[in-house]
Amino acid sequence: MSFYIAGTGSAIPEKVVTNDDLAQFLDTSDEWIYTRTGIRQRHVLTHEKLDELAIESAKRALADANVSGQDIDLILCATMRGDTYTPSLACTIGEAIGSHAPSFDINAACVGALYCMEIADSFIASGKAETVLVVGAEAMSKLLDWTDRSSCVLFGDGSAAMVLKKGEGRLAGVLSTDPDSHVIRMPNIEGINSPYNQIGQEKLAMHMDGGEVYKFAVNAMGKKIEEVCAMANLAPADIDWYLPHQANARIIEASRKKFHIEREKVLLNISEYGNMSATSILVLLDECAKKGTFKKGDKLLFVAFGGGLTSGAVIIKWKKE
Numbered sequence: 449m450s451f452y453i454a455g456t457g458s459a460i461p462e463k464v465v466t467n468d469d470l471a472q473f474l475d476t477s478d479e480w481i482y483t484r485t486g487i488r489q490r491h492v493l494t495h496e497k498l499d500e501l502a503i504e505s506a507k508r509a510l511a512d513a514n515v516s517g518q519d520i521d522l523i524l525c526a527t528m529r530g531d532t533y534t535p536s537l538a539c540t541i542g543e544a545i546g547s548h549a550p551s552f553d554i555n556a557a558c559v560g561a562l563y564c565m566e567i568a569d570s571f572i573a574s575g576k577a578e579t580v581l582v583v584g585a586e587a588m589s590k591l592l593d594w595t596d597r598s599s600c601v602l603f604g605d606g607s608a609a610m611v612l613k614k615g616e617g618r619l620a621g622v623l624s625t626d627p628d629s630h631v632i633r634m635p636n637i638e639g640i641n642s643p644y645n646q647i648g649q650e651k652l653a654m655h656m657d658g659g660e661v662y663k664f665a666v667n668a669m670g671k672k673i674e675e676v677c678a679m680a681n682l683a684p685a686d687i688d689w690y691l692p693h694q695a696n697a698r699i700i701e702a703s704r705k706k707f708h709i710e711r712e713k714v715l716l717n718i719s720e721y722g723n724m725s726a727t728s729i730l731v732l733l734d735e736c737a738k739k740g741t742f743k744k745g746d747k748l749l750f751v752a753f754g755g756g757l758t759s760g761a762v763i764i765k766w767k768k769e
């Protein structure tokens with residue numbers, strides 16, 4: 449017995465930054481960004497804090513699933529960095545929703561939500577939890593070098609959540625890592641005033657070799673689709689909806705063509721949000737769930753890649769009416 453998705457919610461910063469806005473201070477254009485990535489705009493934190501967005505998305509998912517904070521047995525938050533290192537963002541969410549469940553953050557970059565699903569599956573299968581809250585929350589705008597046009601145009605901020613409940617739903621899941629500490633790298637901030645080491649030795653902002661990530665992503669997405677379908681005894685054509693990590697529309701299109709997947713089955717919202725790392729797939733899920741895209745019994749395939757280099761895929765059967 450594993451889990452099904454009982455509720456979803458999301459919370460997005462108000463501020464919209466278009467490609468034309470970026471062209472005001474970067475040597476770039478809407479045409480370059482859109483044709484290379486499929487991105488038209490992204491949302492960026494201004495007056496809001498990431499904590500607040502994460503709590504809001506969690507509350508919306510709880511309401512959608514008709515459960516309270518006290519019903520939650522485990523809180524997992526996929527994030528590369530919350531507002532504080534400690535408490536973790538998961539603990540901050542727990543405090544806000546009145547939960548005493550074990551709570552911790554997962555950093556698997558853009559694959560974070562899938563890592564959370566698989567951890568939830570293990571907790572539920574072992575009898576340690578029946579209802580799990582998974583939240584994705586990323587403040588990418590605070591991690592970027594805003595003078596580096598090759599990376600800062602790609603990302604956006606946001607949060608989204610889902611409630612997983614014990615029951616039939618998850619059909620298969622696969623996670624892996626191809627360790628590489630160079631192609632995507634974001635150094636951590638350090639403490640201050642140490643007589644033993646110095647800060648500032650490495651630039652404290654994202655470095656990315658876009659071409660290498662691109663090659664990894666197309667292969668990893670394809671491989672994970674194949675692996676997870678084989679585990680579930682399904683063919684890629686049996687899947688009703690694909691929810692790929694929203695990093696680049698061209699990467700998604702290349703994977704789609706490789707498996708002759710019908711374009712209508714591949715869900716996209718990258719043009720509005722850019723890449724929100726671990727949050728992307730969860731925002732897409734919430735939007736489509738609210739629009740009524742999924743019918744009961746539909747098979748949804750989530751697939752993602754990210755820094756680490758991590759990758760993964762999960763298939764679930766949609767249970768809600």
Ligand code: ACO
Nearest residue numbers: 476477480484558597598601658659661662695696754755
């Ligand atoms: N505007 C205008 N020109 C630009 C920009 C920009 N924003 N960025 C780069 N360029 C220039 C480059 O300087 C280069 O110029 P040159 O030919 O004079 O040297 C030219 O455009 C081509 O650059 P490329 O890097 O070859 O462009 P490419 O077509 O490969 O697209 C991109 C770059 C979009 C980054 C692509 O490689 C990509 O999407 N890679 C994957 C990135 C990704 O998925 N990251 C997310 C994973 S990490 C995570 O999610 C945490």
